[in-house]
Every structure is written in C-alpha cells, then in structure tokens.
Amino acid sequence: xxxxxxxxxxxxxxxxxxxxxxxxxxxxxxxxxxxxxxxxxxxxxxxxxxxxxxxxxxxxxxxxxxxxxxxxxxxxxxxxxxxxxxxxxxxxxxxxxxxxxxxxxxxxxxxxxxxxxx
Amino acid sequence: xxxxxxxxxxxxxxxxxxxxxxxxxxxxxxxxxxxxxxxxxxxxxxxxxxxxxxxxxxxxxxxxxxxxxxxxxxxxxxxxxxxxxxxxxxxxxxxxxxxxxxxxxxxxxxxxxxxxxxxxxxxxxxxxxxxxxxxxxxxxxxxxxxxxxxxxxxxxxxxxxxxxxxxxxxxxxxxxxxxxxxxxxxxxxxxxxxxxxxxxxxxxxxxxxxxxxxxxxxxxxxxxxxxxxxxxxxxxxxxxxxxxxxxxxxxxxxxxxxxxxxxxxxxxxxxxxxxxxxxxxxxxxxxxxxxxxxxxxxxxxxxxxxxxxxxxxxxxxxxxxxxxxxxxxxxxxxxx
Numbered sequence: 001x002x003x004x005x006x007x008x009x010x011x012x013x014x015x016x017x018x019x020x021x022x023x024x025x026x027x028x029x030x031x032x033x034x035x036x037x038x039x040x041x042x043x044x045x046x047x048x049x050x051x052x053x054x055x056x057x058x059x060x061x062x063x064x065x066x067x068x069x070x071x072x073x074x075x076x077x078x079x080x081x082x083x084x085x086x087x088x089x090x091x092x093x094x095x096x097x098x099x100x101x102x103x104x105x106x107x108x109x110x111x112x113x114x115x116x117x118x
Numbered sequence: 119x120x121x122x123x124x125x126x127x128x129x130x131x132x133x134x135x136x137x138x139x140x141x142x143x144x145x146x147x148x149x150x151x152x153x154x155x156x157x158x159x160x161x162x163x164x165x166x167x168x169x170x171x172x173x174x175x176x177x178x179x180x181x182x183x184x185x186x187x188x189x190x191x192x193x194x195x196x197x198x199x200x201x202x203x204x205x206x207x208x209x210x211x212x213x214x215x216x217x218x219x220x221x222x223x224x225x226x227x228x229x230x231x232x233x234x235x236x237x238x239x240x241x242x243x244x245x246x247x248x249x250x251x252x253x254x255x256x257x258x259x260x261x262x263x264x265x266x267x268x269x270x271x272x273x274x275x276x277x278x279x280x281x282x283x284x285x286x287x288x289x290x291x292x293x294x295x296x297x298x299x300x301x302x303x304x305x306x307x308x309x310x311x312x313x314x315x316x317x318x319x320x321x322x323x324x325x326x327x328x329x330x331x332x333x334x335x336x337x338x339x340x341x342x343x344x345x346x347x348x349x350x351x352x353x354x355x356x357x358x359x360x361x362x363x364x365x366x367x368x369x370x371x372x373x374x375x376x377x378x379x380x381x382x383x384x385x386x387x388x389x390x391x392x393x394x395x396x397x398x399x400x401x402x403x404x405x406x407x408x409x410x411x412x413x414x415x416x417x418x419x420x421x422x423x424x425x426x427x428x429x430x431x432x433x434x435x436x437x438x439x440x441x442x443x444x445x446x447x448x449x450x451x452x453x454x
Binding site: 077084090092096 | 156159161333
C-alpha cells in the first residue's frame with residue numbers, strides 16, 4: 001500500500017463517518033438555542049458559555065448559556081416565571097418571558113420526549 | 119488487487135450514502151407563538167398546511183378576547199352586568215363553556231370554581247399588572263369567599279341567573295383547555311393527522327409521531343440536576359395531558375410561599391399538593407380536573423377524580439410522595 005492509498009482510505013473513512021453522523025444518527029441532543037424577540041431571532045451554540053441581553057417591549061431580558069443549557073437570569077416581568085423555570089437543556093424544549101415577548105427554543109430532538117407537561 | 123477492491127468497496131459505500139434518503143420522517147417541525155397568556159408550540163409530524171398558522175392565531179386572539187374577564191369581550195361585559203344585577207343575558211358563544219364549567223364545578227364538589235374570579239383577582243394572579251408580593255387582608259378574603267358556589271348554583275338558559283349580584287367569573291383554569299380542543303379540531307379539519315398542541319406545558323396529541331406514539335415527559339415539581347422529569351407516558355390520539363403546580367406562579371412573603379391555585383373553601387393557596395397531572399380526551403375537562411385534583415390533595419384525590427370521570431391522574435403531595443390511579447400507574451414510565 002502506497003502513501004496515496006493510505007490517504008485515500010483515510011479520506012473515505014472520514015467521509016463515511018460524516019455521512020453516518022448526518023443520516024443515521026437521529027435525535028441529537030440540543031446543540032443550539034434560538035432566542036426570539038419582537039426584533040427577530042438569533043441562534044447561539046450551547047457549547048459556548050455566554051450571557052445575552054435581549055430587548056423586549058418592557059425592558060431587557062438577560063439569558064445565560066453554560067454547560068450545554070440555557071436559562072433566564074433576569075427579566076423585567078413581575079412574576080419571574082421565566083427565571084424560575086431554571087435551566088433548559090432538552091432538545092425541543094421551549095421557555096419564555098411572556099410579558100417581554102422573549103422566547104427560547106432548543107434545537108435538536110430529545111431522544112426520550114416529544115413534549116413536556118408542567 | 120486487494121487494495122483496489124477495498125478502495126472500490128469504500129467508494130461504492132460512500133456513493134450509496136450520498137444518494138440515500140434520510141430515515142423516513144424522523145423530523146418534527148415546531149411553530150411557536152404567544153397566545154392565551156403563554157407561549158404556544160405546535161409540533162407537526164405532518165407537513166404544515168399553508169396559511170394554517172395565521173388562521174390559528176386569529177382564532178386564538180378572538181377566543182382570548184371572548185373569554186377574558188377584563189376588557190371588552192363577551193365575558194368581560196357579562197361580568198360588568200353581574201356586578202349590579204343577579205341576572206344577565208348569557209351570550210350564546212359563551213354558553214357551552216359555562217355549561218361545561220358548571221358541570222365540572224358540581225362534580226368536583228366546588229373545588230374547581232370559576233365563580234371565584236374575585237378571589238383570584240384579589241390575590242393578584244389574574245394579570246401580570248396585578249401581581250403582588252404580600253397576601254391580601256383576611257377580611258377581604260372573607261368577603262370574596264361569599265361568591266363561592268355561584269356557578270354551581272347558577273341557572274344557565276338564555277340568561278344567567280345567580281342568587282345575588284356581585285358575581286365575577288374567571289375561566290383561567292379551563293379556558294386554555296377549551297382553546298386547545300378548538301385548535302385540535304381546526305388542525306384535524308385542515309388535514310393535520312399527527313401533531314401536538316402545547317400551551318405552556320398543557321397539551322393535546324393528534325395521531326402519533328412516525329411509527330410510535332407521542333412521548334411526554336411530566337416535569338418534576340422540585341427538579342434536581344439529575345432529575346428534571348418525574349415520569350413519562352405515551353399519549354394516544356386525542357388525549358390531553360394537563361398539569362397544575364405551585365412552582366411557577368407564586369410570591370414569597372415573610373418566608374411563606376403563596377402560589378396561584380386558590381382553595382375555594384378557605385380563600386388561601388391550597389397546601390396539600392406540589393403538582394397534579396390529569397389525562398383525558400377533553401382538554402377542557404383535563405384543565406379543570408388538574409386544578410380540582412391539586413386542591414383536593416391526596417385525601418380526596420380518588421373521590422374527586424371519580425366524580426369527575428377522570429381515570430388517569432398523578433398527584434405529588436406536599437411531602438413529595440406520589441399518588442396515582444391504577445390506570446395511570448400502568449402507563450407511567452420512570453415513576454419511583
């Protein structure tokens with residue numbers, strides 16, 4: 001086997017691995033969060049810790065991404081339901097500050113659940 | 119020769135992978151929007167018909183205005199008339215909801231009571247702008263308790279008649295269920311055979327997801343990092359799952375937690391439960407029954423659910439112990 005043969009085999013192996021990832025691995029855990037406000041929707045990877053401030057009709061909502069999860073840290077709403085909902089990490093999960101019209105949707109299908117009752 | 123065969127084999131496999139279609143319909147499309155005072159999510163396992171989401175949101179806006187106890191809708195106007203009179207015309211569009219809620223009020227022995235709207239308003243849980251941080255004075259609670267049972271006893275014909283003026287109805291504990299039933303009917307009529315309608319954690323299923331039933335996680339009322347889901351169940355076509363709990367809408371005053379599920383018997387937040395979950399084919403009844411179950415607590419859970427015709431329920435009591443009907447227990451996975 002020449003070096004060129006080895007390189008070809010390596011490339012083919014990597015290519016097949018990528019195809020397996022794309023086509024055969026269903027129900028990936030959440031890897032990205034979409035944060036929506038009346039101004040639009042922004043997408044953030046869940047593997048990069050950060051704090052995000054989003055403007056809504058009644059003020060600024062602060063969200064935090066850490067450990068592959070997202071949570072509402074602070075919001076100008078009075079009942080603080082969004083803050084109390086805690087960390088969200090399951091694919092397909094949604095949460096919102098309704099008074100400030102800020103919502104989050106975690107992209108990725110949860111392998112165990114299609115919806116949550118609470 | 120051997121290397122050539124291996125290379126050709128891998129190339130053939132790669133080509134087949136590129137041209138191969140993904141597994142059949144594993145994906146679900148989600149649509150989110152604000153309505154009924156919450157974030158609604160519809161998950162489609164079928165294609166989303168063009169224009170349907172706009173129609174759903176239009177229907178929900180009309181529904182919300184109609185059933186809001188405040189503003190200019192039909193219920194708000196009725197409430198205003200009942201502050202001065204013991205009798206008022208009952209708008210035909212409200213009548214089915216009043217009849218269903220009266221039935222639930224009676225069968226729950228008054229533990230679900232939309233006639234206690236004044237009490238909910240007094241506690242400030244009816245609207246974000248009314249939210250308070252201290253409990254109301256006991257005297258004002260006692261006055262509001264005088265409204266108890268008005269819907270149970272009311273006469274519902276072309277007119278609504280109550281015993282004395284001053285009734286104030288708030289269907290916050292059943293209107294969401296009624297709205298979900300209406301949206302599910304609208305989806306079915308427009309060719310959607312597989313979807314979930316989820317209104318802030320209360321949901322109803324249509325059909326199933328690909329080759330299996332929709333699977334629902336019931337959130338733990340006191341979640342820990344290792345366990346945020348209390349149990350799960352697979353829901354059948356047309357089943358609704360509704361939960362009520364003390365963990366989201368509350369305030370703490372002098373170390374005491376005051377949540378939004380008010381016991382109509384004493385006018386204070388019910389203290390015997392952390393969460394209640396009900397499964398039924400009517401989302402409207404499931405909504406009302408989840409509230410009644412929470413207020414009933416473990417002592418009266420089986421009795422009240424039996425009276426309301428609910429066979430599937432799960433209650434977490436104030437100590438964190440779980441109580442289920444045998445039918446529900448048989449369908450739950452992961453319950454300790």
